[in-house]
Amino acid sequence: MGSLTATVAPPTGSNVTPSFRTFGAIAVAGFRRHATYRQATLAGLVTNTVFGFLRYYVFLAAAGTAGQVAGYDRAQLATYVWVGQGLLAVIAIWGWTELADRIRTGEIAADLLRPVHPVTSYLAADLGRAGFAALCRLMPPVLVGVLLFEVYLPRRAATLPLAVLSVLLALVVCFGCRYLVNATAYWLQDVRGPMTLWMLAGNVLGGLYFPLSFLPGGLEALLRYGTPFPSLLQIPLDVLVEREPLPAQLGLVAVQAGWAVALLACCRLVQRRAERRLVVQGG
Amino acid sequence: MAEPATLTGAPAPAQRPRPGAQRGAGGALRAYRALLGAQARSQTAYRTSFVVDLVGNVGATAFDVVTVVVLYGVTRELGGFTLRETLVIVGLSAFAFAAADLLVGNIERLSGYVRTGLFDAVLVRPLAALPQLLLMDLPVRKVSRVAFGLAVLLAALASARIEWTPARVALAVVAPLAGIVFFGAVFVLTATVSFYWIDSGQLANSVTYGGRDFTSYPVTIYGGWFRALFAYGLGFAFVSYHPALALLGRADPLGLPGWVGWAAPGVAGVAAAVAALAWRVGIRHYRSTGS
Numbered sequence: 001m002g003s004l005t006a007t008v009a010p011p012t013g014s015n016v017t018p019s020f021r022t023f024g025a026i027a028v029a030g031f032r033r034h035a036t037y038r039q040a041t042l043a044g045l046v047t048n049t050v051f052g053f054l055r056y057y058v059f060l061a062a063a064g065t066a067g068q069v070a071g072y073d074r075a076q077l078a079t080y081v082w083v084g085q086g087l088l089a090v091i092a093i094w095g096w097t098e099l100a101d102r103i104r105t106g107e108i109a110a111d112l113l114r115p116v117h118p119v120t121s122y123l124a125a126d127l128g129r130a131g132f133a134a135l136c137r138l139m140p141p142v143l144v145g146v147l148l149f150e151v152y153l154p155r156r157a158a159t160l161p162l163a164v165l166s167v168l169l170a171l172v173v174c175f176g177c178r179y180l181v182n183a184t185a186y187w188l189q190d191v192r193g194p195m196t197l198w199m200l201a202g203n204v205l206g207g208l209y210f211p212l213s214f215l216p217g218g219l220e221a222l223l224r225y226g227t228p229f230p231s232l233l234q235i236p237l238d239v240l241v242e243r244e245p246l247p248a249q250l251g252l253v254a255v256q257a258g259w260a261v262a263l264l265a266c267c268r269l270v271q272r273r274a275e276r277r278l279v280v281q282g283g
Numbered sequence: 284m285a286e287p288a289t290l291t292g293a294p295a296p297a298q299r300p301r302p303g304a305q306r307g308a309g310g311a312l313r314a315y316r317a318l319l320g321a322q323a324r325s326q327t328a329y330r331t332s333f334v335v336d337l338v339g340n341v342g343a344t345a346f347d348v349v350t351v352v353v354l355y356g357v358t359r360e361l362g363g364f365t366l367r368e369t370l371v372i373v374g375l376s377a378f379a380f381a382a383a384d385l386l387v388g389n390i391e392r393l394s395g396y397v398r399t400g401l402f403d404a405v406l407v408r409p410l411a412a413l414p415q416l417l418l419m420d421l422p423v424r425k426v427s428r429v430a431f432g433l434a435v436l437l438a439a440l441a442s443a444r445i446e447w448t449p450a451r452v453a454l455a456v457v458a459p460l461a462g463i464v465f466f467g468a469v470f471v472l473t474a475t476v477s478f479y480w481i482d483s484g485q486l487a488n489s490v491t492y493g494g495r496d497f498t499s500y501p502v503t504i505y506g507g508w509f510r511a512l513f514a515y516g517l518g519f520a521f522v523s524y525h526p527a528l529a530l531l532g533r534a535d536p537l538g539l540p541g542w543v544g545w546a547a548p549g550v551a552g553v554a555a556a557v558a559a560l561a562w563r564v565g566i567r568h569y570r571s572t573g574s
Binding site: 037039040043044046047049050051053054057058060061062063064069070192193194196197200203204209210214215216 | 331335336339340342343346349350353354356357358359360361362480481482483485486488489490493496497500504505506509
C-alpha cells in the first residue's frame with residue numbers, strides 16, 4: 001500500500017531555525033506537563049530518599065572497616081548513591097509506556113500525521129520532562145545526602161561540565177532504550193514482557209543495585225562496552241566521583257555518545273519498519 | 284475483560300435473602316472461587332506474554348539474591364554476618380515478601396480503583412471489599428517468584444549449619460508464615476493511605492518494597508535513627524533478622540535478648556490487627572470520587 005508517506009518527507013535542510021523552535025516548544029510543553037503532577041512528584045521523592053538510605057547503608061557495609069571498596073571510598077559511595085537516586089527520575093528509567101499505549105489505542109496515527117518525526121518529537125518532550133525532574137527530583141535527594149552524610153565533591157574543574165554532558169547522554173540512551181521497548185507494541189500489542197525485561201536489565205546492569213565494578217573485571221568491561229546499560233547510571237556517576245583519571249573519563253563519555261547515536265538511529269529504523277506494517281483501526 | 288462477567292455471574296447465590304449462615308458462607312466461597320478462576324483464565328490467555336512474565340518475575344527476586352552474592356564478592360562480611368548467615372535472612376525475606384505480594388500485593392492498585400470509581404462497584408456487591416479486591420486481580424504470574432523464594436530459603440537453611448532442635452524446626456516453619464502475614468499487613472496498611480491521598484501510589488512502595496530491601500540484610504548494617512525507625516518503629520526486624528538469629532543460635536550484636544526471635548508471630552499478629560483496623564476506618568472515610 002502507498003500509505004507510508006506519514007513521516008517520509010519532512011521538509012528539512014532549508015529551515016533549521018523553525019525546526020529548532022519546534023523542538024524547543026515541544027520540550028517546554030513536556031516540562032509544563034510534568035510540573036502539574038505535584039502529589040506524584042512528592043511521593044516519588046520520598047520513595048527515592050528512603051531507597052537512598054537503604055542503598056547507602058548496604059554499600060557502606062560492603063566498604064566495611066577499610067572504608068574502601070572497588071575503588072570507591074565512603075564519600076564517593078555517598079555521592080554515587082544520592083546523586084544516583086536523583087538521576088533515576090531524570091532519565092526516567094521506570095514506567096514510561098506512553099508510546100506503547102498510543103500504539104495500542106491507535107492514537108499514534110495522530111503523531112504520524114505531524115510534520116515532526118515521532119522520534120524527534122518524543123525526544124523533545126522527554127528532554128522537557130527531564131528538565132523538570134532535574135529541578136524537582138534530582139536536587140532533593142542530593143541535598144539529603146549533602147546534609148546528612150559526608151559526600152564526595154568533584155575536585156577537577158573539567159569534571160562538572162563533563163558530568164552534565166554525561167547525564168544528557170545518559171538521558172538520550174535511556175530514551176532510546178525506552179522508545180525501542182515501547183515500539184515492540186507495533187508487533188506485540190502487549191509490552192508487559194519486554195518492559196519487565198528492560199526494567200531488570202536497566203536496574204541491575206545500569207549500576208543501581210551495585211556499582212558494576214563490584215563484578216569480576218572481565219564481566220564489567222563486557223557490560224560497559226557491549227551493552228548500553230552502564231551508560232544509564234554507572235558512567236555518569238563514575239564521572240562525577242572521579243573514579244578514573246580525565247582521559248579515561250573522556251573515553252567513558254565517548255562510549256556513551258556512541259550508544260546514544262546508535263540507539264537513536266535504531267529508533268528511527270524501527271519506526272520506519274513499523275510504519276510500513278502499521279494498521280490503525282477505526283476512522 | 285473478566286471483570287463484568289464475574290460481576291453478573293458469580294455472586295448470585297450469596298445474594299439470596301438470608302439463606303442461613305452455612306449456605307451464605309458456601310455461596311460466598313463459590314463466588315470467590317469464580318472470581319479467582321476467571322482471573323487465572325484471563326491471565327493465561329496470552330501464553331507468550333504470560334511465560335515471559337513468569338520468567339521476568341523470577342528475575343526480580345533472583346537479582347535481589349544475586350546482589351547479595353555480588354556484595355559478598357567484594358567483602359567477607361556485611362555488618363558482622365557471613366554469606367551463609369545472610370542468605371538465611373535473604374531467604375526468609377524473599378519468600379515472605381513474594382508470597383505476601385502474590386496474595387495481597389495487588390491491593391496497591393487501590394488508588395487506581397478509587398480514582399476511576401471502580402471501587403464503588405466493588406462496594407455495592409454483596410461480598411466483603413477486601414477479599415474481592417485481592418481476588419479481582421490475583422497476579423498468577425507471581426507464583427514463580429514464590430517458588431524461587433522458597434527454594435532460596437530451603438537452600439539457605441540447609442547450608443547454614445543450623446543445630447536443629449524441635450523448637451527451631453517449629454520456628455523455621457512459623458517465621459516465614461509470620462513474615463507473610465506481616466508483609467500482607469504492610470501492603471494493606473499502606474494501601475489505605477489512598478483513601479485519603481489518591482496519588483500516593485509510589486509512597487507505599489517506600490515501605491513495601493523498601494521493607495523487602497531492608498529485611499534482606501542484617502539490621503546491623505543500618506545506622507542510627509533510620510535503623511530504629513524501620514527495624515523497631517515499623518517492626519521489620521522481626522520479619523527476618525531476629526528469627527534468623529534464633530535459628531542460627533547467634534546472640535544479637537545490638538543486645539536484644541534471644542527470645543525476641545520467637546516473638547515474630549506476635550508482632551505479625553499485631554501488625555495484622557492494626558492493618559484490619561486501619562482498613563475499616565479507611566473504608567468508612569471513603570468518599571467516591573464521583574462521576
